[in-house]
Amino acid sequence: MADVTADRGAVGVSQGLGRAVILLGPPGAGKGTQAQRIAQRYHLPHLSTGDMFRDNIQRDTELGRKAKPLMERGELVPDEIVLGMVANRIGQADCAKGFVFDGFPRTLQQADDLERICRQYKLGCTIVLHMVVNPALLMRRLTGRRICKAGGHIYNVYERPPRREGICDVDGSELIHRPDDSEGVIGERLHAYDRQTQPLVEYYKSRELLTPVDAMAVADTVTEAIARILDGAIAHK
Numbered sequence: 001m002a003d004v005t006a007d008r009g010a011v012g013v014s015q016g017l018g019r020a021v022i023l024l025g026p027p028g029a030g031k032g033t034q035a036q037r038i039a040q041r042y043h044l045p046h047l048s049t050g051d052m053f054r055d056n057i058q059r060d061t062e063l064g065r066k067a068k069p070l071m072e073r074g075e076l077v078p079d080e081i082v083l084g085m086v087a088n089r090i091g092q093a094d095c096a097k098g099f100v101f102d103g104f105p106r107t108l109q110q111a112d113d114l115e116r117i118c119r120q121y122k123l124g125c126t127i128v129l130h131m132v133v134n135p136a137l138l139m140r141r142l143t144g145r146r147i148c149k150a151g152g153h154i155y156n157v158y159e160r161p162p163r164r165e166g167i168c169d170v171d172g173s174e175l176i177h178r179p180d181d182s183e184g185v186i187g188e189r190l191h192a193y194d195r196q197t198q199p200l201v202e203y204y205k206s207r208e209l210l211t212p213v214d215a216m217a218v219a220d221t222v223t224e225a226i227a228r229i230l231d232g233a234i235a236h237k
């Protein structure tokens with residue numbers, strides 16, 4: 001795997017971005033991987049609302065006490081609680097140099113609130129990386145997944161097939177196709193994602209904060225493209 005951190009001398013990385021980086025993209029677009037790499041390269045905290053929930057519940061904060069019973073019943077946690085946690089987290093010292101958010105915002109209201117919080121903490125303009133996918137290719141990538149029963153080793157019948165069909169290379173156990181990876185289930189998830197995300201794409205596009213990234217390239221190529229965008233943002237600060 002190419003190490004992008006080492007080869008580019010990381011222009012101005014030590015000062016950090018001073019901006020929020022958001023990744024918008026459907027399941028399977030590689031947001032998690034790229035968010036992690038951005039966080040490493042630019043020394044930014046990698047935020048997720050899941051971590052914030054766990055942290056608030058563990059520390060038994062007021063917001064955590066409100067969220068806990070809702071989560072235990074599998075109910076949606078209202079925006080005001082989520083935003084309270086987000087605002088507290090962004091207010092912490094390590095976020096002053098910027099942060100990467102993966103899986104948030106999900107609604108226009110959340111996007112608006114996030115912008116307000118960033119202004120409040122004097123962060124620069126948000127950088128929104130739009131992970132653009134080819135729906136047919138993405139469907140193939142997702143439906144091709146096979147998981148080994150014994151060790152959880154992951155294969156893809158199209159992109160990373162096992163040497164023997166249906167058998168794990170590592171331990172010889174059976175590979176299964178999970179119901180969650182069926183075309184119907186994935187199709188529904190992708191449609192839901194599109195419905196939810198299209199307004200956000202428009203919102204950020206109209207504010208000229210959106211930068212498209214070809215998410216169908218191999219992961220290292222995507223990482224390099226993102227690094228060029230973020231280095232450019234630092235250079236023109």
Ligand SMILES: [Zn+2]
Nearest residue numbers: 148151153168
């Ligand atoms: Zn295995």
